[in-house]
Amino acid sequence: LQFEVTILGSNGAIPAFNRHPTSQVVSYNGSNYLIDCGEGTQLQMSKYSVKRGKLDHIFISHLHGDHYFGLIGLLTSFNLNYRTTDLHLYGPHGLDEIMNVHFKYAETKLKYAIVYHELKADEPRIIYENRYFSVETIILKHRLPTTGFLFKEKQPLRRIITEKIAEYKIPQTRIFEIKHGEDFVTEQGITIANTELTREPNLPRSYAYCSDTIYLEEIVPQLKGVDLLYHESTFIDEHADRAAETFHSTARQAATIAKKADVQKLLLGHFSARYEDLSIILDESRRVFANSHLAIEGETFPVDIKKI
Numbered sequence: 678l679q680f681e682v683t684i685l686g687s688n689g690a691i692p693a694f695n696r697h698p699t700s701q702v703v704s705y706n707g708s709n710y711l712i713d714c715g716e717g718t719q720l721q722m723s724k725y726s727v728k729r730g731k732l733d734h735i736f737i738s739h740l741h742g743d744h745y746f747g748l749i750g751l752l753t754s755f756n757l758n759y760r761t762t763d764l765h766l767y768g769p770h771g772l773d774e775i776m777n778v779h780f781k782y783a784e785t786k787l788k789y790a791i792v793y794h795e796l797k798a799d800e801p802r803i804i805y806e807n808r809y810f811s812v813e814t815i816i817l818k819h820r821l822p823t824t825g826f827l828f829k830e831k832q833p834l835r836r837i838i839t840e841k842i843a844e845y846k847i848p849q850t851r852i853f854e855i856k857h858g859e860d861f862v863t864e865q866g867i868t869i870a871n872t873e874l875t876r877e878p879n880l881p882r883s884y885a886y887c888s889d890t891i892y893l894e895e896i897v898p899q900l901k902g903v904d905l906l907y908h909e910s911t912f913i914d915e916h917a918d919r920a921a922e923t924f925h926s927t928a929r930q931a932a933t934i935a936k937k938a939d940v941q942k943l944l945l946g947h948f949s950a951r952y953e954d955l956s957i958i959l960d961e962s963r964r965v966f967a968n969s970h971l972a973i974e975g976e977t978f979p980v981d982i983k984k985i
């Protein structure tokens with residue numbers, strides 16, 4: 678199943694050098710899940726062909742404007758496009774009030790319902806779940822209550838060996854049970870063991886999004902073994918004082934979290950407008966954690982399948 682992350686915005690605070698404020702989209706099996714919605718997100722969605730219609734869940738990490746100033750535009754476009762399906766909006770206390778004030782003075786009557794899910798930044802909670810994966814909050818430490826989001830796949834089913842379907846004339850109606858581990862009895866009454874029909878399932882995959890936060894070792898246990906970790910790296914170590922002052926992280930600190938949590942791959946983002954050339958951020962991170970990458974806008978990062 679498709680499980681990937683497309684970067685729409687990767688800059689912190691101020692748009693600069695053609696980089697937009699934070700936003701990214703997680704695509705899973707044809708559906709999109711938006712994380713943060715900085716200014717310009719809609720245009721970035723158009724530019725990178727992210728379909729608005731396939732979006733029913735939006736997660737906002739905190740109420741600094743560079744993480745949600747694009748939201749009013751996006752919600753209004755849904756309305757102009759005659760959206761009728763519910764939209765689920767996950768975010769801190771106050772987000773509903775901010776949106777409602779706008780709609781009130783714009784005299785907008787929405788044709789669809791917004792279902793608000795207020796997030797508390799006190800302890801990790803599962804905030805969304807479907808048959809394939811769950812989303813839980815990661816409690817971060819920033820100047821405002823802030824949560825990250827952990828997309829965690831459920832245990833996938835066993836993988837059926839396609840040639841066996843024809844070989845034993847397995848009807849479509851039995852495939853689901855076989856994927857769950859059941860044996861199959863042929864028309865002649867012969868039992869075929871499940872192990873002959875299927876392979877071991879893939880390991881569940883996971884994606885963690887951490888922005889914005891000061892260096893925070895407390896999150897390491899929750900991030901253990903994550904396949905793809907996005908961690909903010911607003912500054913380089915030379916500006917560690919500024920990072921501490923503004924409750925942000927340096928590239929070295931992001932890499933240290935990735936290393937301690939033993940993740941597979943690290944994505945760096947939320948870059949300060951003071952750096953035009955981002956190679957200093959990447960180099961600093963790679964010195965601690967080799968598999969580090971910059972969250973470049975328009976790039977899609979698959980959450981890779983771990984094979985047993």
Ligand SMILES: [Zn+2]
Pocket residue numbers: 739741819889
């Ligand atoms: Zn912030």
